[in-house]
Amino acid sequence: MDNPQTTKVERNSIGLALSDYRGKASTLCPGCGHNTVSNQIQQSIFELGLPPEMVAKFSGIGCSSKGINYFLQRSFGFNGLHGRMPALVSGACFADRRIKLLGISGDGDTASIGLGHFKHVIRRNVPMVYIIENNGVYGLTKGQFSATSDLGLELKRQGKNFLPPLDLCLEALISGAKFVARSFAGDIKQMKELLKAAVMQNGIAVLDIISPCVTFNNRDDALQSYTWGRENECPIQELTYVPRARAIQVKDFQEGETREVQLHDGSSIILKKINREYDPTDKHAALELLIEAQEKRIFTTGLIYIENSPTNILDEFDLVDEPLNRLSPDRLRPDRAALERLNLSYQ
Amino acid sequence: MDHPIGNAQNGKKSKVNDFCMTICTVNGSGSATANTILYQALFNMGLPSSGKNIFPSNIKGLPTWFVIRVSERGYLGRVPYDDIIVAMNADTFQKDLSYLSEGGVVFYADHIQLPAETRSDLVFYPMPIRQLVRQAEVPRNMREYMENMAYVGIVGQMLGIPMQNVEHALNRQFGGKQSALDSNRNMIISGYQWAAENLTKQDAYLVKSLPPLSDYILTDGNNAGGLGALFGGAQFCSWYPITPASSMVEAMIAQNPSLRKDPQTGKNTCVILQVEDELAAAGCAIGAGWAGLRAMTATSGPGLSLMTENIGLAYFTETPVVIWDVQRVGPSTGLPTRTAQNDLAMVYKLGHGDVNHIMLIPGSVNECFEFGWKAFDIAEHYQTPVFVMSDLDLGMNQWITRKFEYPADKMDRGRVLWEADLDAYQGAWGRYKDLEGDGIPWRTVMGNQNPSAPYFTRGTGHDEYGNYSEDPGNWAAMIRRIKRKLDNSCEYLPEPIIRGKPNARIGIIAMGSTDPALIEAQDQLEEAGIPADYLRVRALPSCSQVREFLEAHERVYVVELNRDGQLFGILQQEQHELSPKLISLAEVDGLPMTAIWVREQILAKEQQHG
Numbered sequence: 001m002d003n004p005q006t007t008k009v010e011r012n013s014i015g016l017a018l019s020d021y022r023g024k025a026s027t028l029c030p031g032c033g034h035n036t037v038s039n040q041i042q043q044s045i046f047e048l049g050l051p052p053e054m055v056a057k058f059s060g061i062g063c064s065s066k067g068i069n070y071f072l073q074r075s076f077g078f079n080g081l082h083g084r085m086p087a088l089v090s091g092a093c094f095a096d097r098r099i100k101l102l103g104i105s106g107d108g109d110t111a112s113i114g115l116g117h118f119k120h121v122i123r124r125n126v127p128m129v130y131i132i133e134n135n136g137v138y139g140l141t142k143g144q145f146s147a148t149s150d151l152g153l154e155l156k157r158q159g160k161n162f163l164p165p166l167d168l169c170l171e172a173l174i175s176g177a178k179f180v181a182r183s184f185a186g187d188i189k190q191m192k193e194l195l196k197a198a199v200m201q202n203g204i205a206v207l208d209i210i211s212p213c214v215t216f217n218n219r220d221d222a223l224q225s226y227t228w229g230r231e232n233e234c235p236i237q238e239l240t241y242v243p244r245a246r247a248i249q250v251k252d253f254q255e256g257e258t259r260e261v262q263l264h265d266g267s268s269i270i271l272k273k274i275n276r277e278y279d280p281t282d283k284h285a286a287l288e289l290l291i292e293a294q295e296k297r298i299f300t301t302g303l304i305y306i307e308n309s310p311t312n313i314l315d316e317f318d319l320v321d322e323p324l325n326r327l328s329p330d331r332l333r334p335d336r337a338a339l340e341r342l343n344l345s346y347q
Numbered sequence: 348m349d350h351p352i353g354n355a356q357n358g359k360k361s362k363v364n365d366f367c368m369t370i371c372t373v374n375g376s377g378s379a380t381a382n383t384i385l386y387q388a389l390f391n392m393g394l395p396s397s398g399k400n401i402f403p404s405n406i407k408g409l410p411t412w413f414v415i416r417v418s419e420r421g422y423l424g425r426v427p428y429d430d431i432i433v434a435m436n437a438d439t440f441q442k443d444l445s446y447l448s449e450g451g452v453v454f455y456a457d458h459i460q461l462p463a464e465t466r467s468d469l470v471f472y473p474m475p476i477r478q479l480v481r482q483a484e485v486p487r488n489m490r491e492y493m494e495n496m497a498y499v500g501i502v503g504q505m506l507g508i509p510m511q512n513v514e515h516a517l518n519r520q521f522g523g524k525q526s527a528l529d530s531n532r533n534m535i536i537s538g539y540q541w542a543a544e545n546l547t548k549q550d551a552y553l554v555k556s557l558p559p560l561s562d563y564i565l566t567d568g569n570n571a572g573g574l575g576a577l578f579g580g581a582q583f584c585s586w587y588p589i590t591p592a593s594s595m596v597e598a599m600i601a602q603n604p605s606l607r608k609d610p611q612t613g614k615n616t617c618v619i620l621q622v623e624d625e626l627a628a629a630g631c632a633i634g635a636g637w638a639g640l641r642a643m644t645a646t647s648g649p650g651l652s653l654m655t656e657n658i659g660l661a662y663f664t665e666t667p668v669v670i671w672d673v674q675r676v677g678p679s680t681g682l683p684t685r686t687a688q689n690d691l692a693m694v695y696k697l698g699h700g701d702v703n704h705i706m707l708i709p710g711s712v713n714e715c716f717e718f719g720w721k722a723f724d725i726a727e728h729y730q731t732p733v734f735v736m737s738d739l740d741l742g743m744n745q746w747i748t749r750k751f752e753y754p755a756d757k758m759d760r761g762r763v764l765w766e767a768d769l770d771a772y773q774g775a776w777g778r779y780k781d782l783e784g785d786g787i788p789w790r791t792v793m794g795n796q797n798p799s800a801p802y803f804t805r806g807t808g809h810d811e812y813g814n815y816s817e818d819p820g821n822w823a824a825m826i827r828r829i830k831r832k833l834d835n836s837c838e839y840l841p842e843p844i845i846r847g848k849p850n851a852r853i854g855i856i857a858m859g860s861t862d863p864a865l866i867e868a869q870d871q872l873e874e875a876g877i878p879a880d881y882l883r884v885r886a887l888p889s890c891s892q893v894r895e896f897l898e899a900h901e902r903v904y905v906v907e908l909n910r911d912g913q914l915f916g917i918l919q920q921e922q923h924e925l926s927p928k929l930i931s932l933a934e935v936d937g938l939p940m941t942a943i944w945v946r947e948q949i950l951a952k953e954q955q956h957g
Contacts, residue, residue, distance in 0.1 A: 087630025325639030
């Protein structure tokens with residue numbers, strides 16, 4: 001029998017264990033998709049070898065937004081207002097540019113009340129991972145339609161949804177996002193690879209993760225259920241994220257069937273095709289893919305669109321290199337001579 | 348005194364250095380520059396004067412009025428009549444004439460037709476504006492603009508404004524742009540010359556130079572507030588355009604590149620970001636403040652309504668942020684280009700549930716600068732939103748004001764723990780723990796690498812460590828501590844300023860930009876045999892000085908520019924034991940307050956008391 005004391009704990013490149021990345025115990029329903037996402041966030045940050053103190057997490061309001069409590073308790077977190085997480089991140093990002101920013105939201109938070117902020121934070125290219133834990137329903141308020149609810153979905157006390165769903169990947173794409181992906185709580189390998197790539201993207205990375213609500217919207221035939229999702233998932237490609245430090249053996253992948261997309265920091269994503277050719281750097285192809293998916297009810301997952309992001313909003317301001325929040329007062333207050341010149345000019 | 352005060356004469360109205368002149372033009376015609384030059388010339392002569400723009404919510408083509416009051420005695424509030432008008436707008440001519448006092452003077456563009464019947468007491472000076480502009484061979488696209496410069500010359504000649512003072516104003520306006528300077532100067536000179544050769548003075552209104560106002564400057568409150576913020580170390584300003592606040596942030600945008608380069612690296616230290624709406628403006632500022640930056644936004648009433656939920660979040664998470672409210676007439680879209688003091692009641696308790704906020708209320712352009720930097724110290728000290736309640740009159744008009752003083756206080760970044768600081772606490776620190784006993788906790792900010800630094804911020808119920816809590820005892824204690832934290836703030840806030848009169852038994856309380864009207868009214872009341880002490884509130888919550896003021900007087904009038912007596916209501920609540928002494932004098936029509944109104948209201952009420 002193994003002696004527990006000799007069991008080796010796996011450590012990452014900075015010597016931390018997976019447990020260093022955990023959060024508090026989840027109070028979400030057992031089986032909730034969001035718990036899977038939280039676990040994969042924990043796993044991916046661990047694998048990336050980032051210190052938790054170099055990550056900050058933000059959320060709005062909803063079951064999804066509660067999720068930031070359940071990973072990375074060693075990271076600063078801000079659970080803010082419904083739909084308004086992007087604003088918090090857009091301000092905080094300037095304080096210490098070394099910090100990796102994670103924003104967790106839901107389909108209520110993003111596709112309804114927060115749609116304006118969502119599009120504008122994308123337009124600004126704030127360097128953050130924007131995750132929508134998308135279950136097509138309002139969970140925390142106990143079972144109302146969201147703007148991603150399937151047309152025709154029936155819910156108790158709500159009747160039948162007569163409005164077509166928004167596609168948040170499409171919304172992100174046309175708002176100018178340079179990294180758009182969709183994943184599924186039932187496909188954790190894909191999710192983890194996408195998460196790692198998203199964290200390392202030098203700009204906003206939008207992940208629409210279908211994350212079933214087992215309490216309010218998990219009927220076998222429902223668009224955002226585990227059953228339907230597993231049966232119908234159409235991943236575009238197989239993905240592997242490769243950090244810059246690790247050399248990759250090209251011969252591991254069959255030539256002609258893989259392509260490599262480089263991120264700004266030198267890391268890359270290796271994409272292996274599954275059924276058909278798909279170039280995720282082609283925006284027109286991405287649009288067609290998503291429109292077709294809407295029309296034919298195809299559950300497309302994977303890396304939908306990626307574009308090199310050599311700069312992000314922080315680069316527009318030519319700021320000091322050090323964290324802005326650590327500057328001493330003498331570097332923030334103009335001198336007396338400056339005030340005297342101003343007074344003179346107003347005489 | 349922030350406004351220059353001359354020696355009070357025995358109340359008689361001289362016509363030298365003592366009149367009100369309104370220039371009646373069309374907006375978008377370039378008249379603003381001409382008016383500014385006239386006003387700046389008067390300031391340069393050493394004359395206490397005010398210049399107020401009454402402009403429509405419009406870009407081009409509607410009537411606009413620039414009201415200049417010159418008063419050697421330093422009475423610079425609005426008066427409800429004109430002594431002189433410069434009539435450039437045919438559409439409003441009839442009405443503009445009706446505002447003139449006895450023996451009033453009318454400069455009018457001679458292409459405007461005079462009414463068939465005019466008062467016999469008025470003096471008329473026709474101005475051949477278009478002819479002068481034609482003679483100067485002004486390019487077509489500049490003609491409308493240059494017509495205004497022509498009246499500067501004519502009026503300057505007739506009032507006796509020395510050309511050297513106009514030169515000074517021109518240099519200030521066009522400094523560095525030689526051809527603009529020359530063409531404007533030449534136009535003005537041609538006005539002077541034409542008037543000297545063709546007009547005979549038939550009125551007694553004159554200006555005469557006084558010793559220079561060398562301790563004073565001329566600029567507007569929004570510019571002052573924006574500069575104050577930059578001198579206050581503002582690091583982040585998110586905003587959404589709204590009249591009348593936009594020009595504050597635009598002033599920051601203009602000055603940021605030269606004022607706020609890091610002395611060590613030459614790189615920028617302040618981010619100004621225009622965002623998609625006021626909710627984002629507030630949210631971004633709160634995110635930045637939470638992460639340890641000096642953060643602010645500037646807006647007006649409608650924007651504040653949108654920011655309400657965010658403010659509640661900042662209040663309860665105890666996040667510092669500065670919000671300027673440059674007030675305009677509400678409710679709803681209201682009068683976007685008119686002034687009021689009508690957001691106090693809303694801001695005082697902005698947010699659902701139990702909230703209460705600190706408000707700073709500047710009453711001069713100098714105080715806009717001072718509160719511009721002080722607000723950050725207060726916000727970070729108390730870890731709470733701080734509102735600076737300016738208004739359109741103060742923000743968008745240029746006022747003669749005392750020179751800006753360099754911040755005397757060291758920057759107060761409040762209680763922030765960095766890596767080494769935390770080690771001293773050995774785990775005993777919690778984000779919302781009242782370790783010092785005054786209700787103000789210690790905070791850490793994002794980027795702090797000490798493992799005990801990170802905590803979870805939430806707008807939901809939380810315990811002293813930021814953990815989620817629905818516990819009843821915890822909730823009650825938490826909101827009581829926040830209240831206690833802020834109740835103690837009044838000692839740290841700008842004190843009221845009292846201007847006393849001998850033997851005064853009654854008092855007057857007012858705030859903000861009504862100050863010139865109050866000073867004049869107070870002097871007039873004294874002359875009428877009713878001396879009153881005048882207290883100008885500069886911050887809320889009110890403190891011992893206000894309570895003592897109420898105790899010391901039989902009746903206290905609370906004067907303000909709104910309908911329902913918002914300051915009155917707040918003082919009633921805060922000083923409830925003494926509230927029977929308070930009498931509300933509240934009025935709003937979008938225009939700045941007049942001394943006459945204040946005086947008449949108080950006289951009438953005092954007669955009732957015998």
